[in-house]
Amino acid sequence: MLLVDKILKLFSSDLKVVNIGLEIFKDELELQNVPVVQVTWQPYPKLEKEYEDILSKIL
Amino acid sequence: MLSPVLIPHPTSRWGKPSRGLDLSIVRNIVKTNYYRDSLQLLRLSEEAKKIEGVRDAAVVMATSTNKEILSKLNLLTSEGLSATPNDLIIAVFADSQHAIDHGIQQIEASLTRAPSGSKNHFQTIDAALQSFSGVNLAIVSVPGEHAKEIVMMLLRKDINVHLFSNHVSIEDELEMKQFAKSNGLLVMGPGAGTSIIAGKAVAFANVVRRGNVGIVAAAGTGLQEVSVLLDDGGLGVSQALGTGGGDVKDQIGAISTLQAIEALEKDVSTDIIVIVSKPPDPVVKDRIVNYVAQSTSKPVVTCFLGADPSANLPTIESRVSLTRTLHAAALETMRRSSVHTNRNSISMAPTQLFELTREISGKLNAKQRYVRGLYTGGTLAYEAIIILNHMIGNVYSNAPLKTNLKLPDSCQSLKDSILDLGEGEFTLGRAHPMIDPTVRQLRLIEEAKDPEVSVIMLDVMLGYGSHSDPAGAMCDSISKAQVIAKNDGRELPILAHVCGTEQDPQHRSDQIAKLRNVDAIMFPTNALMATAGALISRRDSISLTSLAELYRLFLDTSRGK
Numbered sequence: 367m368l369l370v371d372k373i374l375k376l377f378s379s380d381l382k383v384v385n386i387g388l389e390i391f392k393d394e395l396e397l398q399n400v401p402v403v404q405v406t407w408q409p410y411p412k413l414e415k416e417y418e419d420i421l422s423k424i425l
Numbered sequence: 426m427l428s429p430v431l432i433p434h435p436t437s438r439w440g441k442p443s444r445g446l447d448l449s450i451v452r453n454i455v456k457t458n459y460y461r462d463s464l465q466l467l468r469l470s471e472e473a474k475k476i477e478g479v480r481d482a483a484v485v486m487a488t489s490t491n492k493e494i495l496s497k498l499n500l501l502t503s504e505g506l507s508a509t510p511n512d513l514i515i516a517v518f519a520d521s522q523h524a525i526d527h528g529i530q531q532i533e534a535s536l537t538r539a540p541s542g543s544k545n546h547f548q549t550i551d552a553a554l555q556s557f558s559g560v561n562l563a564i565v566s567v568p569g570e571h572a573k574e575i576v577m578m579l580l581r582k583d584i585n586v587h588l589f590s591n592h593v594s595i596e597d598e599l600e601m602k603q604f605a606k607s608n609g610l611l612v613m614g615p616g617a618g619t620s621i622i623a624g625k626a627v628a629f630a631n632v633v634r635r636g637n638v639g640i641v642a643a644a645g646t647g648l649q650e651v652s653v654l655l656d657d658g659g660l661g662v663s664q665a666l667g668t669g670g671g672d673v674k675d676q677i678g679a680i681s682t683l684q685a686i687e688a689l690e691k692d693v694s695t696d697i698i699v700i701v702s703k704p705p706d707p708v709v710k711d712r713i714v715n716y717v718a719q720s721t722s723k724p725v726v727t728c729f730l731g732a733d734p735s736a737n738l739p740t741i742e743s744r745v746s747l748t749r750t751l752h753a754a755a756l757e758t759m760r761r762s763s764v765h766t767n768r769n770s771i772s773m774a775p776t777q778l779f780e781l782t783r784e785i786s787g788k789l790n791a792k793q794r795y796v797r798g799l800y801t802g803g804t805l806a807y808e809a810i811i812i813l814n815h816m817i818g819n820v821y822s823n824a825p826l827k828t829n830l831k832l833p834d835s836c837q838s839l840k841d842s843i844l845d846l847g848e849g850e851f852t853l854g855r856a857h858p859m860i861d862p863t864v865r866q867l868r869l870i871e872e873a874k875d876p877e878v879s880v881i882m883l884d885v886m887l888g889y890g891s892h893s894d895p896a897g898a899m900c901d902s903i904s905k906a907q908v909i910a911k912n913d914g915r916e917l918p919i920l921a922h923v924c925g926t927e928q929d930p931q932h933r934s935d936q937i938a939k940l941r942n943v944d945a946i947m948f949p950t951n952a953l954m955a956t957a958g959a960l961i962s963r964r965d966s967i968s969l970t971s972l973a974e975l976y977r978l979f980l981d982t983s984r985g986k
Contacts, residue, residue, distance in 0.1 A: 387566030
């Protein structure tokens with residue numbers, strides 16, 4: 367027996383969305399009057415190899 | 426990084442209009458370890474092309490795909506060539522040094538401009554959720570290697586997830602889905618392109634009427650095609666849940682698909698369940714079919730593309746129908762519905778299709794014998810391969826039915842070829858072809874130069890998320906392709922199928938009118954277009970009788986009636 371009560375609740379509720387990544391998906395939900403917030407995701411800054419090597423020696 | 430390259434005789438096998446003899450300049454600026462997502466960069470590229478004095482421009486992450494495309498557009502210099510995938514390339518082609526400097530300055534200013542600064546923008550998920558309570562769905566579209574960390578955080582906060590990201594490892598997928606299932610939550614994806622939840626389009630989805638059909642799909646454009654064809658026939662959708670292609674792999678075992686089926690079985694708004702999938706691993710297909718047979722009570726229509734519906738089946742009750750194409754799944758769902766439907770909306774009698782294709786193929790010369798498909802929808806490409814494989818035999822593809830039919834080079838078609846332009850080699854670091862038409866525009870021109878091509882097929886995907894005018898974006902290339910053929914003494918029929926509704930932001934009738942205006946021949950379903958493609962390319966060897974047999978097997982029938 368699978369637990370699907372939370373999924374059924376999603377079906378019957380008004381959507382309220384957090385969008386992480388491509389902003390186009392937030393824009394299209396707004397066009398459909400869905401409440402949505404955007405998280406502007408960025409990858410962690412990547413260290414230059416030489417700094418990474420130095421840090422790995424220190425730590 | 427600043428040395429310009431003079432272009433004396435640019436030529437491109439991808440059909441970029443020749444710039445002739447000029448001394449225009451291309452320059453690449455490389456910004457190391459600099460990330461922007463593919464849609465931000467697409468928008469920047471479009472804006473950059475409009476800068477005064479700039480003749481062409483692109484702003485892309487420096488993946489090998491993007492460097493290849495820059496090269497084919499004559500926009501790559503040695504600086505860009507040496508950039509790594511974590512770097513960003515600004516490529517500008519202009520008539521003068523001044524225009525280059527001005528263009529680059531403008532693009533860099535746009536790049537560093539802060540996001541819109543709306544009150545609904547946050548830097549972290551925690552900050553977003555603290556300000557916005559009651560979130561019940563998250564859409565995640567970050568690069569695949571970062572997806573698990575974000576999805577697990579959301580699941581721990583009791584939020585269902587639609588995971589658009591591709592390139593997520595199978596181990597990560599399994600961990601996320603097992604955790605979600607144990608907490609009664611749903612992870613749709615990775616690689617889930619489409620869902621319709623509570624009447625709202627999520628990611629790439631069409632505006633279809635609400636109704637009593639629940640759809641589960643490990644096939645994004647398959648979900649789109651079925652929901653659109655049902656809408657055409659008068660049926661609506663209760664919920665449509667994309668689970669991602671990985672869900673039907675052996676290692677995952679259809680975790681999300683089975684959760685979704687159980688939820689639709691218990692959903693009071695759903696009367697019929699439709700299950701659509703690209704070929705599942707055989708064990709997984711059996712698992713889904715057994716689950717449907719034993720644990721559901723509603724009518725169920727399945728479409729496991731590429732699977733033999735008669736293989737290894739348990740005794741199926743008459744309420745379960747097994748179909749082989751999206752077209753047949755839609756027709757069968759309409760047949761089973763208690764709601765009045767118009768099945769004629771997506772039908773074409775075999776004789777009608779036969780006569781139409783005879784008329785088209787009568788204008789071709791003897792050398793023209795191969796069919797080519799340039800698809801933006803992966804499931805639609807697959808459906809076409811299945812039909813063509815039955816009618817004409819081996820079909821090459823970058824996503825083939827059998828591994829021995831894989832194109833050695835996705836940039837070069839062979840004999841009969843169907844291309845899925847949404848596959849990784851075309852999309853790594855750039856927007857999907859349903860949003861960015863560049864790759865297909867270039868490829869269409871290239872295919873038109875091949876004198877052995879008899880017919881080219883195009884899908885045109887509408888709906889939220891897609892290009893704002895996908896038909897319009899292809900018209901110029903269609904006209905150019907026809908001119909290339911004409912100058913070579915050939916006709917080149919272009920077939921097209923618009924997957925969309927009148928209510929979609931792009932409006933289906935407008936899109937069809939644009940394509941008809943450049944003499945594209947329109948089909949109401951992808952399966953009918955593929956059938957027409959086969960009939961045109963093998964005009965002398967396919968009889969009306971064998972066409973009727975194809976209809977019986979692939980377009981009309983189901984088991985368990």
